[in-house]
Amino acid sequence: MLKDFFVKKKKYATVPSSKIKQDVPEGIMKKCPKCKTIMYAKELKKHLLVCQSCGYHYPISAFERIDMLFDDETFIEFDKDMVSENPLEFEGYLEKLEKDKEKTNLNEAVVTGKGKITGLETVVAIMDSRFRMGSMGSVVGEKITRAVEKAIELKLPMIIFTASGGARMQEGVLSLMQMAKTSAVLKKFSDNGGLFITVMTHPTTGGVTASFASLGDFNFAEPGALIGFAGRRIIEQTIREDLPDDFQTAEFLLKHGQLDKVIPRNELKQTIGTVLSIHSEGGEKQWHQD
Template sequence: MLKDFFIKKKKYATVPSTKSKIGVPEGIMKKCPSCKKIMYAKELQKYLYVCQSCGYHYPVSAFERIEMLLDPESFIPFDQDLVSKNPLDFPNYLEKLEKDKEKSGLNEAVVTGKGKIEGYETALAIMDSNFRMGSMGSVVGEKITRAIEYAMDHRLPIIIFSASGGARMQEGILSLMQMAKTSAVLKQFSLAGGLFISYMTHPTTGGVTASFASLGDYNFAEPGALIGFAGRRIIEQTIREELPDDFQKAEFLLEHGQLDKVIPRSKMKETLATVLSIHTKGGDEQWHRD
């Protein structure tokens, strides 16, 4: 064809340069799972990992929670050397534990210790869903129990942040026993006059909800947190009824009297400091004498 004569043909195919392939580096931007808004990761961090468009609360790690809540350099950890074994010889359990240790930087699904919030000292237990989905095995139950006992011995309040998929199936009945153990020590703590603040985050389910997470003198939760025992589908199949769309969400539980307050993360530190200040003003008077 005549037109082909005037078209210059390239002898070689061009390969895009490396620079032209460069897009947005991984980790710079984040997309909100709820409203799909894209934002800078540093901006998200500035707002405590809460979407400023729709209020979605991203799950945070235990150490991120500590950093945003406690006074600088006030945290002292407890029982860092406690690690899970495999008492039931569950297949591949130890390998999964090792992978979670590498992924999360934790030895277990809860970090315990003591620290200060606006100068008020408190014991803490903060669960982390990055380790075995925050499931409660023997070590998790033991660490929480020891933290409560420390608070009782030193006349401190305790705050527990729950984030859990429930009991840890790889430990069977030993995992379920932690429900009774943590509940029993909280009863002793309460009788001694101790203050327990339970703060439920997304998700708080299964045996954790059925034990210590629901036993607070104050039961708080973050907006939109999934809180419940059995799963939605199981409940619907059991009662043969369709459940409301917001069933088991923090706001639904607040409306039905199962929570004292739903607190956005931006108000977390302020609210906890206020509660601690109210109970600290009484000093040792709140504790029962032996």
């Protein structure tokens, strides 16, 4: 037909988009959730999982942070085999814990231990939001408490990196009790002259914010981190007012005096190392003599 004669034939066959996606190995490329820039995963990792276009800080695992922060082969983990039980017999709780263990290769939502940062020894607790959204249950509270007690025993500084959705609902009041438990041991730590640094990462919310996350001698945060107790909608409905767009961000808290500094990830090790150095032997804050 005459119509067919005038239809321009394609020189090359088209390739379905599904086929193109299959040709690119999974994990090679990453898209920034904030600015949508597409980048190589290796390049992103080289920049400590921070987008070089907009500065978005990707959430990272506890052991990724340990690798970024601690001097090579100095980290020693505490209480690795401590696991949660189901004291309230909450339906499906143990099954969910098992799935998170398989997914993260962790036994709980916090990793504790000691190591050296720029040559200076410190005790650390690092929360991992991949495990039950970093929620604080009995084991999380116990591991942090034991780490602080170890810092008292060894007369070392204490650093906690927070990343949490709050208290763990499957453990009810036992979870809420960890707020008082961790706060009490940190008071003992402070009374003994210990240096306590918190670094709040995205997100830090609920009972964690209302307890140990806010008790540091220095309270730091990563850029863009969500930090707060109750959610935006709950607060707006309670006070019947609209909140600022940047409400509960690290930058908002810094502006209103609730943080000492917002520190980009690539400056974190050096900044913490400087603080540890200032407060080491001969510095301003020292351990009380026995």
